[in-house]
Amino acid sequence: MSICENMLTEVSLLLLILETSLCADRVYRIDEENDPGTFVGDIAADTKLLGIISPKDDSNIWFSQLHQENTNTSKLFNVTKTGKLYTAQRLDAETLCKYNVECFKMVDVAVQQKKYFIKILEVKIIIEDINDNKPEFRNKEIELEFYETDGKGTKKSIPNAIDKDVGIQNSQITYLLKNNNDDLFTLSVSKNMDGTSKIGIILQEKLDREVQDSYQLQVIAKDGGHPPREGVLNLQISVRDENDNSPVFSQNIYNVSIKNGYQRSTPIVTLSATDLDSGKNGKVMYQFSPKTSESARAYFKLNESTGEIWVVQKFPTGSKKVYKLFVKAKDGGNPSLGSVALVLVNINNQENNPPDIDMNFIAKSPENLPSISEGVKVGNFIAYVKVTDDNEVSCYINHDHFQLQALARKKYKVVIKKTVDREVENHIDFTITCEDKGSPPLKTEKRFSVQVSDVNDVQPTFTKDTFEFLTYENENRNFPVGFINATDPDLGSGGELSYFLISRDGSVLPFKISHLGFISTTQSLDREQHDIYRFKVLVKDNGTPSLNNTANVVVEVMDKNDNTPYFTFPSVNPFNLDFHHHPQSKSDITTLRASDRDKHVNAFLRYEILGGNDKHLFKVNHYTGVLSFSRTVYQNDAGSYNLKLAVKDNGTPVLSATTTLSLTLTVSNTTAKMYISEDTESDNRIHINLMIIIVVAAVIVSVAIVVSVIVCVVHKRNQKENHYGATQDFVGERRPSGYVCEQDSPKYDVPVAILSDPKQIRNSKTALFRRDPHSIYKPGQSWKGSSLGVQLQCITPELHQIQGNPPDFSVTRVIGKDQQHMVMSPDRFSEMSTMSSVTDSGHGCSEASTAHYETLPGLKSLQEQTPSTGRKSLSQTLIKPKARI
Numbered sequence: 001m002s003i004c005e006n007m008l009t010e011v012s013l014l015l016l017i018l019e020t021s022l023c024a025d026r027v028y029r030i031d032e033e034n035d036p037g038t039f040v041g042d043i044a045a046d047t048k049l050l051g052i053i054s055p056k057d058d059s060n061i062w063f064s065q066l067h068q069e070n071t072n073t074s075k076l077f078n079v080t081k082t083g084k085l086y087t088a089q090r091l092d093a094e095t096l097c098k099y100n101v102e103c104f105k106m107v108d109v110a111v112q113q114k115k116y117f118i119k120i121l122e123v124k125i126i127i128e129d130i131n132d133n134k135p136e137f138r139n140k141e142i143e144l145e146f147y148e149t150d151g152k153g154t155k156k157s158i159p160n161a162i163d164k165d166v167g168i169q170n171s172q173i174t175y176l177l178k179n180n181n182d183d184l185f186t187l188s189v190s191k192n193m194d195g196t197s198k199i200g201i202i203l204q205e206k207l208d209r210e211v212q213d214s215y216q217l218q219v220i221a222k223d224g225g226h227p228p229r230e231g232v233l234n235l236q237i238s239v240r241d242e243n244d245n246s247p248v249f250s251q252n253i254y255n256v257s258i259k260n261g262y263q264r265s266t267p268i269v270t271l272s273a274t275d276l277d278s279g280k281n282g283k284v285m286y287q288f289s290p291k292t293s294e295s296a297r298a299y300f301k302l303n304e305s306t307g308e309i310w311v312v313q314k315f316p317t318g319s320k321k322v323y324k325l326f327v328k329a330k331d332g333g334n335p336s337l338g339s340v341a342l343v344l345v346n347i348n349n350q351e352n353n354p355p356d357i358d359m360n361f362i363a364k365s366p367e368n369l370p371s372i373s374e375g376v377k378v379g380n381f382i383a384y385v386k387v388t389d390d391n392e393v394s395c396y397i398n399h400d401h402f403q404l405q406a407l408a409r410k411k412y413k414v415v416i417k418k419t420v421d422r423e424v425e426n427h428i429d430f431t432i433t434c435e436d437k438g439s440p441p442l443k444t445e446k447r448f449s450v451q452v453s454d455v456n457d458v459q460p461t462f463t464k465d466t467f468e469f470l471t472y473e474n475e476n477r478n479f480p481v482g483f484i485n486a487t488d489p490d491l492g493s494g495g496e497l498s499y500f501l502i503s504r505d506g507s508v509l510p511f512k513i514s515h516l517g518f519i520s521t522t523q524s525l526d527r528e529q530h531d532i533y534r535f536k537v538l539v540k541d542n543g544t545p546s547l548n549n550t551a552n553v554v555v556e557v558m559d560k561n562d563n564t565p566y567f568t569f570p571s572v573n574p575f576n577l578d579f580h581h582h583p584q585s586k587s588d589i590t591t592l593r594a595s596d597r598d599k600h601v602n603a604f605l606r607y608e609i610l611g612g613n614d615k616h617l618f619k620v621n622h623y624t625g626v627l628s629f630s631r632t633v634y635q636n637d638a639g640s641y642n643l644k645l646a647v648k649d650n651g652t653p654v655l656s657a658t659t660t661l662s663l664t665l666t667v668s669n670t671t672a673k674m675y676i677s678e679d680t681e682s683d684n685r686i687h688i689n690l691m692i693i694i695v696v697a698a699v700i701v702s703v704a705i706v707v708s709v710i711v712c713v714v715h716k717r718n719q720k721e722n723h724y725g726a727t728q729d730f731v732g733e734r735r736p737s738g739y740v741c742e743q744d745s746p747k748y749d750v751p752v753a754i755l756s757d758p759k760q761i762r763n764s765k766t767a768l769f770r771r772d773p774h775s776i777y778k779p780g781q782s783w784k785g786s787s788l789g790v791q792l793q794c795i796t797p798e799l800h801q802i803q804g805n806p807p808d809f810s811v812t813r814v815i816g817k818d819q820q821h822m823v824m825s826p827d828r829f830s831e832m833s834t835m836s837s838v839t840d841s842g843h844g845c846s847e848a849s850t851a852h853y854e855t856l857p858g859l860k861s862l863q864e865q866t867p868s869t870g871r872k873s874l875s876q877t878l879i880k881p882k883a884r885i
Contacts, residue, residue: 027124028085032093032103033132037086040125043109044083047121061118066108077107077125085109085123093129093166103127103166129167131225137161141234146207148242154203155188160196161221161231172224175199179218185237187219201235209239210276243281243333247273249341255391257346257439264311268300268440269343271307273329280332289326289340296323300345309343321347346439354442355389355434359414361450370450374422374457383414391436399430422452423489456494456543460486462551467537469519472558473527477520481555484517486539494543502536502550509535511555519553527557528597561602561651567659569593574642574660581633582668589618592625594647594657602651610658611644618643618663627661638667 028041043063062081076096078086085107097103109121137159144156163171175197177187184207188200199219217235222228250272258268275282286307288297300323301310309325323345330338361370361383372382382402387393387410395412397404403417420428428450435443462485469482488495499513510523511533519537533555540548569592570577579589596603607625609618617637619630625647641663648656 026121027126029126029128030087030091031128032091032130034087034091036089040077040085040087041123042084043079043121043123047083049083049111049119060113062112064110064112066110066120068108076105079107079109083109085125091127093127094133094164096127097166101166103129129165129170131165131167131170131223131227131229133164133170134229135161135163135173135221135223135231137219137221137231137233139233141236143236143238144201145238145240146203147240148207148209148244150203150207152203152205155200157198157200158219158233158235160199161233162196163221163223165223165225167225170223170225173197173221174224176220176222177201177217178220179216184215185217201237207239208244209241209278210245212239213241214238241278241281243277243331243335243337245276245281245331246337246339247275247284247329247331248339249273249329252341254341254343255346255437255439256343256441258311260315260347262311267303267308267310268345269309271309271327271329271341271343273307273339273341275331275337277331277333283332284329285332287328287330289328291326291340292324296325299323300325302327315347323347353390354444355387355393355395355436357395357432357434357444357446358386358388359432359446359448360384363453370448371453372416372420372450373453373455374420375455376416376420378416378419380416381413382416385412385414385432386410387412387434389434389436391438393434393436395432395434397430397432399428401428402430404432420452421457422454422491423458425452427451454491454494456490456541456545456547458488458490458494459547460488460497460539460541460549462486462539462549464551466552466554468554468556470556470558471521471525473525473560474562475521475524477523479521481511481519481521484513484519484537484539484551484553486517486549486551488541488547490541490543492543494541494547496542497539498542500538500540501553502538504535509533511535513537519555525557527559527599528563530557531559532556559599559602561598561649561653561655563597563602564655565594565596565603565605565647565649565657567592567594567645567647567657570645570659570661574662576662576664578664578666580666580668581629587628589627589629589663592620592627592645592647594625596649598649598651602649604650606648606650608646608648609643610646612642612660617641620645633665633667635667635669638665640664 026041026043026046030038030040049061063079063083064081065077065079076088076091078088080086093103096105104124104126107123107125109123111118111121139159142158144158146154146156161173161175163173165171175187175189177185184204186202186204188202190198192198201217215235215237217237219233219235220230221233222230254269254271256269262268271286273284273286275284286302286304288302299311299313299315301312302308302325303310307327307329309327325343325345326340327343328338328340330336361372362381363371363373370383376382384407385395385404387395389410393410395404397414399417401416401418401420403415404412405415407413429447430450431445431447433443433445435441467482467484471479471481484499486497486499488497497517498515499517501509501511501513501519503509510521510525511519512522513519517539533553535553536550537553538548538550540546567573569590577590592607594605594607596605605625606622607620608622609620615637616630617633618627618641620627627643627645643661643663644658645661646656646658648654
């Protein structure tokens, strides 16, 4: 770099420092409650610091926020190296700043080049308050009391509202009085020294508790935000009573006519006075006024509490016919207030008739009966009443819905006092009572009945808010689901209902509903695709205007066993698995896994082995699917096994799936030692059982031989020219369960594999044993016996023991002239018995008859040592019986 360029750079930096020292700091504004990472401003661009620096040096300029010990500003904002300012967290003006002041934070930003500061910028960030708080009163409702004696200008203070916003505008509160009755009250608002408001309720005129004893007002507090938010304070104002009302008699003059012999047990009249005040101020007592003469008081008695006047003695002959009684009614206030009524008692014998009542209704029903509509409004004039009587009369109706109002002398109108509801009462009975002012007063009560005509004013109602139904999958369309019950007490078209189904998401529902509310399917349902349907049902009446209602419907689809289980392991069919076994191995081989799209009992799976387990070497846990060895594994068990596995569910009908597991088993050489040791230990245990089995088998075979010999003798006499094979067929017909086994081997017993019921093989120990050759048997003898489903196999002349108990069987050896015969009589049927039906033209055991069994070690060497003597030399034949005895 040349000297000129260095000087130019230094001059530029000097000018930059001079310029920035004279410039004002930057000010930014941001609203509160923004998400962290909100962009505030570009300090580098706004201060134009990079504009005066050479492009070669601007890459060495960066910005950073200085840490401030006494503030947490560094936690509120982030400054990038390029000079961009962001928020580090959500800003809350109410938490960061004081009330009713400008909310801002200062951030010191350092401008650095290499290892020294160029300038320290002081950035002011104003946090704009948003109107996120509404004014709130400490209590939602308060009670105030005014006395009847309180005059205009009486003031009661109430608490003010508080707005938590810190902005001047957002925290500015104005108050408004709502629901003011006849401008009886006004709201007073004044400011305290701290800027809060002092508010109160001012009475504008005197209150009368007898006119209205309580008032409900609302004070609305509204802030200055945009939009403004408001809070409400409910005021309950009660009026305390003062004794400012005198008792008032129901009439000023009572005109009573009685006969001279009037009974003393009945009052002649009962006075009635009422006081609008409450408590003791409204309690009325009666007494004779001083204006009542002593002569009148001598014949009458007044009950001070009830106002009843009684005759206390008979009037003298020739006495005056009219008595004037002045009665005063006074209350219990202090001071007491009272009023006076005049009672005129006429003593005569003239007749007095009861009033006659005549009523005319404006509306009539189709049956020409008095009728009113349930839509009639309060105050409507529905009937005209006219009373006929010589005296003055008073009439009244004691009923919740009707009121009697006077039109003229002895003329009245019936108006509605309370709305009527046909669904509650379809007709209304009421009584009009009229009483004259005669002596004694006579009364007439006339009963009327009016019908209530219907209007469509009740919306349909469901019996429940949510209807829950259960239905089955895979059913045909129109399968019933359930009944929606709605009622409408209106009459005519207003009570006729129509139903509609409404999907929540606009999808097409697989249901329909009839006009009676029965829900059925429109298609077959599949639980695996949709197990629960939630929708609404709309019911509307046919009135004018039509009214409607909705209810929720939940339909749960019940599962059917329509899905076949499937294996998830083995995942392919067939599946190849190699397994190496050594004596220390656990019995578990692998775990089968299967799944079923059904649920509950239909998805409860059970595992089984169907085939390929001829040695009964394997077992599977029916419920966990764990495949394991069912017995001790020996070296001769090594090989390949094609296990046919099945999984079944527990539904009805049962569904299943199968797969094949090709298992290649490798057995460690150390297994043979354990195998020999176990044989030696078990030899003594099976010796006693073996002797018992041999004895029992010998007895059974002996009996069978005797029977067979007798049959053969009889048969030879009848068919001398028949072949020896035909003789055996004949014997087979006479003994359907007999099998004949022939063997051309005079020196050795044929080793036998005794097979019993597979269930017993799995749960017990099976012993394979050898017999030493017996030279005492002569080769000319023959024998026949019963063998059910037994297959023969050759084994070595060594003792082999497989885990399990030896099955029950019998063995008998008889020496004939030409050959040795062996009979095995198992005491139980084998599951493989149906596979033993084979025949051979040479009357020997075919290869097919032994194909299902394993050749044990030593068989091959035995066959090699035995010289070949032709096809029948070592062959064995099982002849299937034709029938079972």
